Amino acid sequence: MSQHDEGSSPYAVIGIITLVVAGLLSFGLLSTPTQPAPDPAALASVTPGPTRQQEARPRRLYALADHPVLATGVELGRTSCDLPTFDKALGPLLAYYEAAVRCFDRQWQPVLAKLNLPFTSVKVDASETLGETPCGRSPAKDEAIALYCPVNETIYMPRDRLLPLYSAAQRPWVYLLSVLAHEYGHHVQSVSGMLIAAWDEVAGAGGTGPLALELQRRQELQATCLGGLSIWAVSDGGSLVKAYSDLTASGRWDTSGSSDTHGSGSSNATWAGRGYRGRATANCNTWPAPAAEVR
Numbered sequence: 001m002s003q004h005d006e007g008s009s010p011y012a013v014i015g016i017i018t019l020v021v022a023g024l025l026s027f028g029l030l031s032t033p034t035q036p037a038p039d040p041a042a043l044a045s046v047t048p049g050p051t052r053q054q055e056a057r058p059r060r061l062y063a064l065a066d067h068p069v070l071a072t073g074v075e076l077g078r079t080s081c082d083l084p085t086f087d088k089a090l091g092p093l094l095a096y097y098e099a100a101v102r103c104f105d106r107q108w109q110p111v112l113a114k115l116n117l118p119f120t121s122v123k124v125d126a127s128e129t130l131g132e133t134p135c136g137r138s139p140a141k142d143e144a145i146a147l148y149c150p151v152n153e154t155i156y157m158p159r160d161r162l163l164p165l166y167s168a169a170q171r172p173w174v175y176l177l178s179v180l181a182h183e184y185g186h187h188v189q190s191v192s193g194m195l196i197a198a199w200d201e202v203a204g205a206g207g208t209g210p211l212a213l214e215l216q217r218r219q220e221l222q223a224t225c226l227g228g229l230s231i232w233a234v235s236d237g238g239s240l241v242k243a244y245s246d247l248t249a250s251g252r253w254d255t256s257g258s259s260d261t262h263g264s265g266s267s268n269a270t271w272a273g274r275g276y277r278g279r280a281t282a283n284c285n286t287w288p289a290p291a292a293e294v295r
Contacts, residue, residue, distance in 0.1 A: 001144040001220070001262070002186040002195060003135040058118040060193030064201065065287035068115045069192050075279045076107050076229060080237030086173045088163060094126040097157060097180055103240070104184050107233040111281070112192065122187040123154040124180075130158040146179050148186035150195060155183040174243045178272075181227030188226050189219070213260045217294045218286040220262040221271045225284035228275020248276050264295050 081103035135149040145161040169175035189195040198219040205212040235244035274283040
């Protein structure tokens with residue numbers, strides 16, 4: 001689940017950098033042998049204008065179906081990832097989450113850099129309870145078990161919401177990993193610009209009603225698919241090989257339930273599977289998909 005402050009525009013999260021180039025001071029007409037007049041050419045060499053690289057700095061692109069991240073031929077590489085021993089105690093659990101998202105970072109950063117899109121590492125909060133976030137009020141337990149806040153680029157994995165479900169899950173640690181990967185999918189949407197573009201579409205559809213809910217499901221199911229793709233990308237060896245094997249063998253995403261905003265269990269399974277098949281980001285383009293695939 002992604003969250004933003006409903007009382008403010010999502011555009012407030014986007015920083016604007018203004019480059020100011022100072023002009024040269026004018027110089028007097030007289031000079032002395034001990035105090036020669038400055039050489040304009042020399043001054044020019046130490047007061048350069050904006051470079052080509054600065055002019056082409058990475059920036060978000062606000063698009064959905066035709067976003068460059070989802071273009072044909074954009075692919076993630078595959079590598080191994082070694083995680084610390086899983087433990088439900090706060091310290092080891094947070095270390096486990098952080099190690100996993102750093103693995104995801106290493107696979108996504110070069111993809112976004114190649115597309116000249118910005119990238120930042122996501123943070124993880126594994127506190128006992130979900131308190132207030134910079135994105136606004138905390139949703140009730142029946143609304144969300146975890147969330148991503150783009151304002152501070154943090155995934156919230158509250159222990160009191162997740163650990164009871166962990167204990168009941170068929171594949172407990174894989175269950176938590178699938179939740180984390182889904183929220184990481186929202187981070188990819190955010191840094192690329194797709195998340196704000198999706199919010200604009202939902203707002204344009206009135207915020208509620210059948211069309212707005214369908215748009216929210218497209219956003220959430222894409223995060224599920226991007227999460228599956230992230231797990232595929234880091235499961236070529238190391239700790240996540242078994243997670244990938246378990247997830248593909250089960251044929252479903254362990255977090256999948258049924259929700260008007262997040263989609264049905266079968267839709268989550270479909271899009272997670274497309275992510276698990278790996279490599280191509282275009283597999284996660286939910287926006288042109290038929291309505292029957294995003295129920």
